Amino acid sequence: MSQVMSPHEVVALRAFSDNYIWTVRDASCAAVVDPGDAQPVLDYLRAERLELAAILNTHHHADHVGGNAALLARYRVPVYGPHDERIREVTHPLRDGERMKLPHFGIEFDVLEIPGHTRTHIAFFGGGMLFCGDTLFAAGCGRLFEGTPAQMHASLSKLMRLPDTTAVYCGHEYTLSNIRFAKAADPDNRALRELEARAQRQREQDLPTLPSNIAQEKATNPFVRCSETAVVATASRYAGKALQDPVAVLGAIREWKNQF
Numbered sequence: 355m356s357q358v359m360s361p362h363e364v365v366a367l368r369a370f371s372d373n374y375i376w377t378v379r380d381a382s383c384a385a386v387v388d389p390g391d392a393q394p395v396l397d398y399l400r401a402e403r404l405e406l407a408a409i410l411n412t413h414h415h416a417d418h419v420g421g422n423a424a425l426l427a428r429y430r431v432p433v434y435g436p437h438d439e440r441i442r443e444v445t446h447p448l449r450d451g452e453r454m455k456l457p458h459f460g461i462e463f464d465v466l467e468i469p470g471h472t473r474t475h476i477a478f479f480g481g482g483m484l485f486c487g488d489t490l491f492a493a494g495c496g497r498l499f500e501g502t503p504a505q506m507h508a509s510l511s512k513l514m515r516l517p518d519t520t521a522v523y524c525g526h527e528y529t530l531s532n533i534r535f536a537k538a539a540d541p542d543n544r545a546l547r548e549l550e551a552r553a554q555r556q557r558e559q560d561l562p563t564l565p566s567n568i569a570q571e572k573a574t575n576p577f578v579r580c581s582e583t584a585v586v587a588t589a590s591r592y593a594g595k596a597l598q599d600p601v602a603v604l605g606a607i608r609e610w611k612n613q614f
Contacts, residue, residue: 362461363379364379364483367386370391372526372527375421376485378459379402382404383404383405383406383407384399384404385408386406386409386410387410387485388410388411388419388487388525390421391417392420392421392422392423392425393421395421396424405429406431408434412435412485412488412489413436413471413476414441418525434446434448435447435448436476437449448476449467450465451465452464461481464478464480466479467509468512469505469506470496470502470506470508471499473500482517482519484516484568486523486524486525487524487525488525489506489509490510491524491526493535493546493571493576494535494577495510495608497608497612504601506577507580507601510577513578514571518568519569522565524566530550530563533550536574539576540576581603590603592609593606
């Protein structure tokens with residue numbers, strides 16, 4: 355359930371059918387990322403005798419912010435998130451290039467604007483960790499609810515410039531279903547099959563397949579491999595025409611994934 359990091363660790367709290375509420379904690383405090391449901395957080399804090407220190411939101415969807423109000427009714431803490439009037443509880447709205455700090459943990463996060471899934475989506479990058487909500491998934495990316503293929507391509511490209519060792523904490527347990535599609539889009543990718551075998555073992559033990567890392571995504575994620583020959587070829591077959599521009603390839607495979 356957790357990845358040990360000294361002097362803190364990151365714990366996956368499960369919510370709904372497949373959400374993760376990532377919880378940065380030490381012996382006394384916790385900060386939570388995208389608490390769509392307050393109850394798993396409240397239960398964990400009570401069981402572990404922890405105080406809530408902060409809430410981080412990546413985007414406005416209810417399964418990521420729906421627990422804010424109930425947590426704030428119990429704990430008076432800062433809420434960091436994008437400039438978005440739809441997240442009423444945000445106390446510290448953030449923009450691209452800004453930096454925020456979790457003082458108790460001594461972690462500084464760079465804020466990255468990564469629109470595509472939603473128009474105001476942000477990510478938090480620091481301490482070797484990336485909390486990226488629903489923009490980048492293991493072997494996948496989010497649906498384009500409010501953004502364009504060009505925005506998603508630019509956002510994913512920005513994330514792929516982070517260090518290869520960066521741990522990727524995304525919002526949902528979608529890895530196996532994403533791999534099934536990725537094998538169709540990138541059919542000769544051996545790294546995908548190795549990832550699938552590992553992820554299947556993890557899920558059989560009821561373990562999260564996350565975090566991923568940037569190097570793994572470069573090797574296995576078709577949405578960041580839109581210039582690779584095999585992905586261009588399958589996207590072109592799906593579109594019924596030759597595609598050259600990686601943005602057009604991403605748009606085609608995202609549409610294909612929606613129907614997959």
